Amino acid sequence: MRVAVSLVLCMMLATIPITSAQSDSSDEEVWPGDPIDSHVHMTWAALTLEVNQWADDYPEIVDLTSVGESELGKSLWVVRLSDWSNDTKLDGSAKEIVYIDGGHHGNEYLGTALAWLSAKWYINGWAEGNQEAIDVLQNSEIHVLIMLNPDGNDFDTRWNINQVDLNRNYDHFWNTCPTTQPGSSAFSESETSANSAYMNAEVPDADLYVTMHTGVWIMLYPWGKWPEQPADWELYHQIREDVNENISSIPIQNANQGLYPNCGTSRDYGYGVMGYPTFTFETDDEQFVPGSFENLNDRLGEEMDVMRYLINNVWYWRARLDVQSLEISDDEIILDVDNLGQASTINATLQYVDVSGEVTWTSSAFTVNATNSTMVDLDASNLSYSDDGMWQLYYQVRVINASRWVAEAIDVEIMDSSEDGETGFLVGYGLFNSLTTVLSVIGLAVVLKPEEEESDENCDSKVHDS
Numbered sequence: 114m115r116v117a118v119s120l121v122l123c124m125m126l127a128t129i130p131i132t133s134a135q136s137d138s139s140d141e142e143v144w145p146g147d148p149i150d151s152h153v154h155m156t157w158a159a160l161t162l163e164v165n166q167w168a169d170d171y172p173e174i175v176d177l178t179s180v181g182e183s184e185l186g187k188s189l190w191v192v193r194l195s196d197w198s199n200d201t202k203l204d205g206s207a208k209e210i211v212y213i214d215g216g217h218h219g220n221e222y223l224g225t226a227l228a229w230l231s232a233k234w235y236i237n238g239w240a241e242g243n244q245e246a247i248d249v250l251q252n253s254e255i256h257v258l259i260m261l262n263p264d265g266n267d268f269d270t271r272w273n274i275n276q277v278d279l280n281r282n283y284d285h286f287w288n289t290c291p292t293t294q295p296g297s298s299a300f301s302e303s304e305t306s307a308n309s310a311y312m313n314a315e316v317p318d319a320d321l322y323v324t325m326h327t328g329v330w331i332m333l334y335p336w337g338k339w340p341e342q343p344a345d346w347e348l349y350h351q352i353r354e355d356v357n358e359n360i361s362s363i364p365i366q367n368a369n370q371g372l373y374p375n376c377g378t379s380r381d382y383g384y385g386v387m388g389y390p391t392f393t394f395e396t397d398d399e400q401f402v403p404g405s406f407e408n409l410n411d412r413l414g415e416e417m418d419v420m421r422y423l424i425n426n427v428w429y430w431r432a433r434l435d436v437q438s439l440e441i442s443d444d445e446i447i448l449d450v451d452n453l454g455q456a457s458t459i460n461a462t463l464q465y466v467d468v469s470g471e472v473t474w475t476s477s478a479f480t481v482n483a484t485n486s487t488m489v490d491l492d493a494s495n496l497s498y499s500d501d502g503m504w505q506l507y508y509q510v511r512v513i514n515a516s517r518w519v520a521e522a523i524d525v526e527i528m529d530s531s532e533d534g535e536t537g538f539l540v541g542y543g544l545f546n547s548l549t550t551v552l553s554v555i556g557l558a559v560v561l562k563p564e565e566e567e568s569d570e571n572c573d574s575k576v577h578d579s
């Protein structure tokens with residue numbers, strides 16, 4: 114059966130006019146495809162030609178891969194965009210990771226179009242020398258799975274070929290809400306199984322995940338399962354405020370209240386299991402003007418402005434602790450720490466790491482609120498350390514339990530006032546006293562690799578072969 118289907122698809126591919134995939138300037142933002150049922154409908158075959166053309170035309174920024182196949186054997190393409198001439202940012206730090214998917218529901222073309230445009234906008238921008246696009250691609254990786262449900266897409270139906278609602282099939286409180294057609298078990302479908310495998314294996318450290326749909330014009334953040342605000346409500350509310358004040362009046366709400374209770378969604382999985390800041394982006398339901406080919410930059414311009422804001426600022430969608438000073442006295446450590454990110458962290462600790470890399474001392478846990486400066490007073494009565502180790506902060510980048518842990522070396526001057534009876538309390542560079550013993554100076558820091566996330570293991574336990 115699968116062989117037969119593949120042959121048919123190859124024949125379809127061969128008959129698609131090449132012009133639909135070309136990206137000359139006259140039709141760059143025109144959704145590729147043909148008018149079907151009053152929509153401009155991009156088939157999986159047209160998408161396949163298009164994304165391969167992107168990879169051929171722009172190998173320096175487009176890395177095309179497939180995360181697996183649909184139930185009928187269609188490749189699930191992921192367009193990976195970055196300036197691949199550098200693995201890191203120019204300063205050597207890790208690039209930010211953005212993950213986007215579209216097309217869970219096969220009849221929601223405009224949402225799938227927004228995923229398509231989110232890739233195309235940066236490709237066009239790069240080609241035209243647009244500085245914003247260049248900056249984003251130098252500092253980030255954007256991974257876009259444009260069409261998760263190609264079988265449903267080509268049959269113009271919400272469901273996949275097994276009549277399953279893919280956006281109820283994820284392993285997060287699966288089938289615990291009033292729902293329809295969630296599948297026989299979590300990840301029973303090859304499409305959702307492949308999507309979660311990709312998240313765990315390729316983008317576990319993403320600081321933004323946007324899943325795109327069509328319906329009521331709204332952006333939804335977790336939870337769908339519960340009416341309560343999520344643990345990282347500060348981050349979501351700050352983004353809502355920024356978007357609504359400066360970019361778009363699009364409503365931004367908790368999914369349970371903004372839409373209706375829903376469980377087993379990719380949004381709740383993305384946040385609750387992967388720890389990503391996650392939005393469902395619902396475009397409006399007007400689809401396309403019947404029989405027309407619209408310029409997507411016009412049709413989805415406002416939505417794209419919101420996406421560009423979320424991508425441009427991805428650096429801020431986590432806690433980012435920045436130590437201003439570290440003062441050590443006989444039995445206490447006073448830490449002056451800024452949080453440059455817009456997410457809080459609640460289980461942070463200060464650690465001492467000896468030359469062999471072993472953590473020999475860990476402070477009690479402390480909290481640093483989003484975009485705040487905090488003075489932390491830590492009990493150090495049991496502290497022992499040598500001069501040749503290093504200090505680091507160990508913390509979760511967001512409040513949600515699933516968010517990842519990072520270990521970040523502290524590279525500021527560390528001041529010890531234990532032998533300095535006169536100066537007492539030192540709070541920062543400005544008050545640095547030459548009498549104070551400098552135990553460690555700038556340059557001591559060695560960037561430790563954050564503890565490995567057990568992604569392989571998680572993957573094995575989460576992914577269920579169908």
Ligand SMILES: [Zn+2]
Pocket residue numbers: 217218221280326327328
């Ligand atoms: Zn949908």
